[in-house]
Amino acid sequence: MKPVTEFRSPTKLTYTVSAGTVATEFLSAILQRRIVGRRCPVxxxxxVPPRPACPTCAALCEEPVELPETGTVTTFSVVRIPFPGQLLEPPYACAHVLLDGADVPLLHIVGGVDVNQVRMGLRVTAVWYEEPQPTLASIRYFTPNGEPDADYASFREHV
Ligand SMILES: [Zn+2]
Known part of the structure; x- marks a missing residue:
């Protein structure tokens, strides 16, 4: 008899997440198509997304910061291989988008452009779904906004 080394079993897990004060502030802003981060006082x-405390300083981040929906692609990866549960049709580009005024990039999708045009330094703007939900996925993707590419030196510490 051969040993069982794998099996497939469909599973479904339904759960409710209780957002804290900072996440509630962020998700409430998303419902209004606004992006709000938090600044470390030290x-x-x-x-962005905001953190209750700075992971470097351990200081409480109590100052909300309104951020624009524009940013720079600091790094990216093109997904060309299909996999189970995939929400998008390959090929598509996943990217770190550093919003203007933020110090940490968001992981998101770059769309509305051929994946071969996605590059480091590409300037992008958020494209929102018509009716935002309390999730960062309310931004459908970031798309090139026509601005000249950002110099590598302007975002290299965020790559
Ligand atoms: Zn800090």
């Missing part, structure tokens, strides 16, 4: 880094 190192002044702006985190």
């Amino acid at each position: 190192c002044t880094k702006v985190y």
Whole structure:
């Protein structure tokens, strides 16, 4: 008899997440198509999505910071291989988008452009779904906004 080394079993897990104060502020803003981060009072880094405390300084981040929906692609990867549960049709580009005024990039999708045109330094703007939900996925993707590419030096510490 051969040993069983794998099996497939469909599973479904339904759960409810209780957002804290900072996440509630962020998700409430998303419902209004706004992006709100938080600034560390010690190192002044702006985190988005916001963090209750700075991971570097351990200081409480109590200052909300309104961020624009424009940013720069700092790095990216093109997904060309299909896999189970995939929500998008390959090929598509996953990217780190550093919003203007933020110090940490968001992981999101770059769309509305051929994946071969996606590059480091590409300037992008958020494209929202018509009716935002309390999730960062309310931004359908970031798309090139026609601005000249950002110089590598302007975002190299965020790559
Ligand atoms: Zn800090």
